Amino acid sequence: MSAAFPVSPGWATTPLLIVISAPSGGGKTTLCQQLLARHPEMTRAVTCTTRPPRTGEIEGRDYYFIDKNEFARRVHARAFLEHAIVHENSYGTPTDQVLDNLRQGQDVLLNINVQGAATICARASADADLSRALVTVFLTPATVRELEERLRRRGTDGPEQLEKRLAAARYEIEQWTKFQYLILSTTIAEDLRRMESIIDAERMRQGRAKFTIGD
Numbered sequence: 401m402s403a404a405f406p407v408s409p410g411w412a413t414t415p416l417l418i419v420i421s422a423p424s425g426g427g428k429t430t431l432c433q434q435l436l437a438r439h440p441e442m443t444r445a446v447t448c449t450t451r452p453p454r455t456g457e458i459e460g461r462d463y464y465f466i467d468k469n470e471f472a473r474r475v476h477a478r479a480f481l482e483h484a485i486v487h488e489n490s491y492g493t494p495t496d497q498v499l500d501n502l503r504q505g506q507d508v509l510l511n512i513n514v515q516g517a518a519t520i521c522a523r524a525s526a527d528a529d530l531s532r533a534l535v536t537v538f539l540t541p542a543t544v545r546e547l548e549e550r551l552r553r554r555g556t557d558g559p560e561q562l563e564k565r566l567a568a569a570r571y572e573i574e575q576w577t578k579f580q581y582l583i584l585s586t587t588i589a590e591d592l593r594r595m596e597s598i599i600d601a602e603r604m605r606q607g608r609a610k611f612t613i614g615d
Contacts, residue, residue: 412610413603416507417498417533418442420595421517423569424487425550426540427585432511434592442507445498448474451489464494482512482519487564491516502533507599514538514575521578535602538579539591544570 422428436444448464450471459465466474471490475483481499483492493510501508510520517536524530541547547569551562576582583594603609 411612414608414610415502415505415533416535416599416602416608417502417510417520417530418507418599419510419512419517419520419534419536420539421512421514421537421572421579422539422585423547423572424565425547425554425569427550427588427591428511428539430588431539431591431595432509434588435509435595438592438596439507442509443501444509444511445493445501447512448480448492448494449489450491451487481523482516484513484515484519486513486515487561487568493520502529508533514572514578518575518578532607535581535598536579537581537583537595537598538576539583539585540573540576541585544573 420428420432432444436442446460446462446464448466448471450466450468453459453463453465457463468490471483471492474480474492479494479496480492481495483490485491491513493512493516498508498510510516512520520530520534521536524534541550544566548562548566551565581598583591583598585591
């Protein structure tokens with residue numbers, strides 16, 4: 401837990417399923433990395449994808465890289481908590497991985513797009529355990545111009561792909577009202593501070609906290 405959160409012998413809380421979404425270049429991958437580095441009690445659900453690995457990405461750490469036929473087989477078997485097509489590639493979150501970690505008392509962090517977040521919210525509306533655990537956060541720079549500058553600095557897309565990402569980003573940003581929290585991305589340190597404040601507040605919710613007062 402973060403250093404700011406009070407710990408008491410008579411206190412406990414149910415685990416969180418933390419969903420962070422952002423447009424491409426919004427900073428969600430960096431934020432998730434920072435959270436995991438500071439919070440050993442938290443685990444990240446590793447997504448399956450049909451896209452090829454980028455430079456430096458490792459199988460099982462960043463993604464599970466599978467082909468389209470295997471992805472389709474898992475969709476048919478209902479093996480994904482959510483799945484979506486983004487920029488012509490498929491992404492899916494393994495259901496068993498998420499639920500097993502929650503049952504073991506671990507907070508689970510999901511770095512997914514707005515389509516995936518919407519699917520999980522729909523699943524949670526019919527599942528009391530998921531609903532109790534779910535926390536949704538949308539992260540975005542304050543302007544599309546700033547987002548474009550971040551994508552250009554990243555240098556992974558050509559002009560045509562960049563325009564596609566920006567067009568998709570405008571739609572994604574419009575979905576922010578469907579999330580419980582909005583973080584306007586500024587610096588890495590400030591994004592992390594705001595996210596940790598959200599997590600602390602959610603852990604103290606009356607519906608999650610279990611507390612027995614001591615003598």
